Amino acid sequence: MKEDFLHYIWLHKKINVNQLYTTKGEKLEILHFGHYLQTAGPDFFNAQLIIDYQKWAGNIEIHLKSSDWYVHHHEKDANYDNVILHVVWEHDVDVYRKDNTEIPVLELKQYVASKDILNYTQLTNPKSWINCENQIGLIESFVLENWLERLFLERLETKSELVFSLLKVSKNDWESVLFCLLAKNFGLNSNGPSFFKMAQSIPFQVLRKEMNHQENLEALFFGLNSLLVLDGEDTYFQLLKAKWNLLKEKYQLQSNHLEKVHFYKLRPDNFPTIRLSQLAVLYHTIPNLFEKCIRSSNLIDLYQLFDVNASVYWNYHYNFDRESSFKKKRISKSFIDLLIINTIVPIQFAYSKYLGKDSSEAILDLIRQIKPEKNNMIFKFAYFGVTSKSALESQSLLQLKKQYCDVQRCLDCHIGIHLIRK
Template sequence: MKEDFLHHVWLHKRIDVTQLFTTKKEKIEILKFGQYLQTSGPDFFNAQLIIANQKWAGNIEIHVKSSDWYLHNHEKDKNYDNVILHVVWEHDIEIYRSNNTEIPVLELKQYIKLSDVNRYKDLFRPKKWINCENQINKIDNFKWSNWKERLFFERLERKSEFISSLLVETKNDWDAVLFCLLAKNFGLNINGDSFLEIAKSIPFSVIRKEKSEVEN
């Protein structure tokens, strides 16, 4: 079992949410699954649950085993004090926050269909082309076209939102925005964010002044 699969299950809601219980047999109602962060800190941000008729708002952390909580030293990290549910494949030990309060645990292996597990394993067996090469021809043409079109628009939306945020930061200075975007793209995928931060740390008035002096 891999943690990525458990992330997939939670992100795409591949469980029967009407019949979930903690390892202490307390009923769980999921109001919001949370936002998948894929950064440092808990895996899903700003989730909302009802556990044993008590409403909780906070984060979700996912591991293969409960003991991974201690393997990763989360009990010493205050960033994990707002975890309201520990979602695991196998529950092998009780876990606690840094203030020694116990965190409810949801053990997934009793809720996930074996067919879903086997399908996931099949996707990651060695292939000649891509992981889903044996399934891709079974996708309805309309869904396939619609998905690709949606990907295109989502990419445009992300880019436009990023440019809009830069425009706000630079007080509607399009030249400064262009400078930041050029710097980010010079850094490519690996160093792009670092190049962007360097560009943003330099007041563009300095760049504009240097440009004017060179032209004169």
């Protein structure tokens, strides 16, 4: 038994309220269960009760055992002076406020239906991957779909926190915010931290001044990621290195020595050289990129917007000084999908929020057009009967696994609540 189950019982009124008595035999009537605020202090605020025909208004604290009151030192905390009822699973000791007045106690275990306890026990009994793995595939579609949609919007709210922190640092420069997020996601998991640090280290006004010169942008991006440090015989390498030396003096820039870029175990098309060149070409060829991203509401427009190649040199290279067979290093649709999921959709959501507008429906329509991501977590959900038809489901399932399943928040999850009620 865990305390969160008692919170669930109280929050959802899963007790017979007609025949309640305190541990002292006093008749208890609940007029209002209180507000579950999940903040510091008592668990439920502003409840209203009648105990032996005396009306009370105040707060309610919930514990597994009465003695937990003293374990948590509530008797010394003024925030608990207004507790009018101590709700526990097991009453093992009388509890007193700071003024030595006794707090009425309701022992829940005699008032909770056995089927609710059984359902909770079955749900929270650890399984091989997630607690509900044997049941989640049987959940009614409308319950699952509504919850996944809410999880996706919850995920966007979390992602918007980074957007607004970058907006504050950039003094409300949305183009700068977009650049930081794009750089991070062009680097994927392996080089995202390095690319993100690069984007943060260069004032966006520098990019604005150099956007007309694609080679200058490449020199900046490669130099800031310490890719122009070694000596190379390649003519293009020497050109970029010379430009980098001029630009870093002009703008007083420093190479990134803390986060190194990685080539190991990456597909050649994801090499940092290729991705940085594509990012440079994108900003060289498309002015006012933020405005275009915000206005693009369908997949075709976004595919066209990000349909760029790395610069000509990289048609025959993946690394400096190593020539390869000809191949245009074009940004693939699958990579653009990742950019939309992790950059465009979050910044569209945050920008609408910034303007005081609700763009949820348009964003949901857009994300439903994108194919689901393919990774081990999504495959595992499919194994247990929950398949992803679009990126909305795959993103929602990532949110579900990391923010609910992994931290045992079954009673905050609509699937968990549905299974207990059922």
